[in-house]
Amino acid sequence: MVLTLRKVLISDEVDAKCIEVLKSNGIDVEKNTKLTKEQLVAEIPKYDGLIVRSATKVTADVINAASNLRIIGRAGTGVDNIDCEAATKKGIIVMNTPGGNTLSAAEHTCAMVVSLSREVPLACQSMKEGRWDRKKFMGSELNGKTLGIIGLGRIGKEVALRMQSFGMKTIGFDPIIPAEVAAEFNVEWMPLEKLWPQIDYVTVHTPLIPQTTNLINDKVFGVCKKGVKIINCARGGIVDEAALLRALESGQCGGAGFDVFVQEPPTDLTLVKHPKMIATPHLGANTSEAQKRVAVEIAEQFVDAVNGKSLFGALNAAAMATALSPDTQPWVNLAQKLGKLAASVNSDIGKEITIIAKGPELAKAGSYLSAAFLSGLLQNSSTGSGDQVVLNLVNAPALAKQMGITVKTETKEVAHGAFKNAVCFRLGNGFCVSGTTSGSEALLLKIKGAQFSSPVCLSGSLLVFRGTGNSQLLPKVAGALGSARISLEAVSTSSEENAAKWGVANLTNPAGGKGVQAIKDCVDFVTMVTV
Ligand SMILES: NC(=O)c1ccc[n+]([C@@H]2O[C@H](COP(=O)([O-])OP(=O)(O)OC[C@H]3O[C@@H](n4cnc5c(N)ncnc54)[C@H](O)[C@@H]3O)[C@@H](O)[C@H]2O)c1
Numbered sequence: 001m002v003l004t005l006r007k008v009l010i011s012d013e014v015d016a017k018c019i020e021v022l023k024s025n026g027i028d029v030e031k032n033t034k035l036t037k038e039q040l041v042a043e044i045p046k047y048d049g050l051i052v053r054s055a056t057k058v059t060a061d062v063i064n065a066a067s068n069l070r071i072i073g074r075a076g077t078g079v080d081n082i083d084c085e086a087a088t089k090k091g092i093i094v095m096n097t098p099g100g101n102t103l104s105a106a107e108h109t110c111a112m113v114v115s116l117s118r119e120v121p122l123a124c125q126s127m128k129e130g131r132w133d134r135k136k137f138m139g140s141e142l143n144g145k146t147l148g149i150i151g152l153g154r155i156g157k158e159v160a161l162r163m164q165s166f167g168m169k170t171i172g173f174d175p176i177i178p179a180e181v182a183a184e185f186n187v188e189w190m191p192l193e194k195l196w197p198q199i200d201y202v203t204v205h206t207p208l209i210p211q212t213t214n215l216i217n218d219k220v221f222g223v224c225k226k227g228v229k230i231i232n233c234a235r236g237g238i239v240d241e242a243a244l245l246r247a248l249e250s251g252q253c254g255g256a257g258f259d260v261f262v263q264e265p266p267t268d269l270t271l272v273k274h275p276k277m278i279a280t281p282h283l284g285a286n287t288s289e290a291q292k293r294v295a296v297e298i299a300e301q302f303v304d305a306v307n308g309k310s311l312f313g314a315l316n317a318a319a320m321a322t323a324l325s326p327d328t329q330p331w332v333n334l335a336q337k338l339g340k341l342a343a344s345v346n347s348d349i350g351k352e353i354t355i356i357a358k359g360p361e362l363a364k365a366g367s368y369l370s371a372a373f374l375s376g377l378l379q380n381s382s383t384g385s386g387d388q389v390v391l392n393l394v395n396a397p398a399l400a401k402q403m404g405i406t407v408k409t410e411t412k413e414v415a416h417g418a419f420k421n422a423v424c425f426r427l428g429n430g431f432c433v434s435g436t437t438s439g440s441e442a443l444l445l446k447i448k449g450a451q452f453s454s455p456v457c458l459s460g461s462l463l464v465f466r467g468t469g470n471s472q473l474l475p476k477v478a479g480a481l482g483s484a485r486i487s488l489e490a491v492s493t494s495s496e497e498n499a500a501k502w503g504v505a506n507l508t509n510p511a512g513g514k515g516v517q518a519i520k521d522c523v524d525f526v527t528m529v530t531v
């Protein structure tokens, strides 16, 4: 089981269907949309799941207070209100419902384009105020005009398809959508510098990231046609609001349709009140259809994660997503245990790790084997936050990256010896450990190329030792442990490799430092590890 969810908090207005689906799957839910930041920090330790929309700010303070939190679900698309980096460091899965509100957001964008072309909101307002002003509202047709679409993902594509039916020419830019793919939905891909001078309308559909912050600014307005119209139904901050105001005032921008703002709700209403501005209070996803969809989707995604069925929508748990099947659990355990063993033997783990996955079962296991090995290997490494964080398949790869550790995976079709599948982890200093599984058991096969005559069960408290030029290693260690009244389940030694034999003693209880003390005179290296 990847995660256990006892209690989930829903802290934003999410459709009641969400609670229904979670409860009918045995997950306890509380909804409280009135929590202040301080109250959320105080309450969050009670929950192992959290579901939000965009209102709750899941900051590092909230995440660091969340001692039991395993998963944060976003009933919607944008996760910029969630500190994903802090969540990843803490090993918390962050998940959204990609696509659940795509059509609603696309339709809202199209409504903005159409409204701008005919100044529908302003004309409506003038009638409400008792005027019949036919001259003032001279619009222009969309037919034959060029729409620039920045961000050709889910929403950008749907906007393109819809606006083409108005006779608009659609051109666009996206760094990861190739021109051939854009052409499939009739968007002519081009670099931004070529796009700006051609457009009559431009709409942005990117996430708010450093590369897209203030993407449309004074300089861009300067190279666009006079009167260009601009729509932002993605995220506040993609368009520089101060530059937009200047462009609206000078007439360089002929109108804007905004659903999102740098500050929500905005406290300075200068931009919102500009006569050429159509503003809506972040309503892109506010349709009964989209709200039901995202509510059900996030609940079902939580249930699927609990049942080990899928981690659909998870944004920071690539390794975990490949380790959901019950068959992988013994391998995850083994890799974690071998990681702990490697850490206990090596004071310096270096910066390079090679994983050699052997056998048919492990052909695609590189990602979870590496994450699991790292979670054991780095268990005592600092995350930089000063907190003692339990490493798992979410945060271990992130910590390794932060520490500058690179991981390489090799696969081999067959494992050597009696086992069909086996894995070997090698550190940059040449140290390596190999193991396999038998049922749910994790078995150690080799340390530094020295093979154990029978596999060592990796469980409980282990004394790991090495003796050089000592043909009587096993009886001497067993004797020394016996004299110290330390009881054993088993003790094994390896073949000799580079004049050294490795050994592992499975102790019946942890024995503290007594085990190390007892045998230190008959070996040249000994360490204690609990796996
Ligand atoms: N107003 C609303 O209520 C509402 C509703 C849903 C989504 N949204 C927002 O709409 C935006 C788009 O959502 P989506 O579901 O289409 O996301 P998506 O991930 O499907 O598409 C985003 C696209 O932006 C592209 N992109 C990234 N950096 C870029 C850059 N520098 N220049 C150009 N393109 C870039 C990506 O490659 C991707 O293809 C997000 O910001 C999302 O939060 C708003």
Ligand SMILES: O=C(O)[C@H](O)COP(=O)(O)O
Pocket: 053, 054, 055, 075, 076, 077, 078, 079, 101, 282, 284, 285, 286
């Ligand atoms: O990113 C999103 O999904 C939209 O911005 C919708 O946000 P909301 O769920 O707060 O309406």
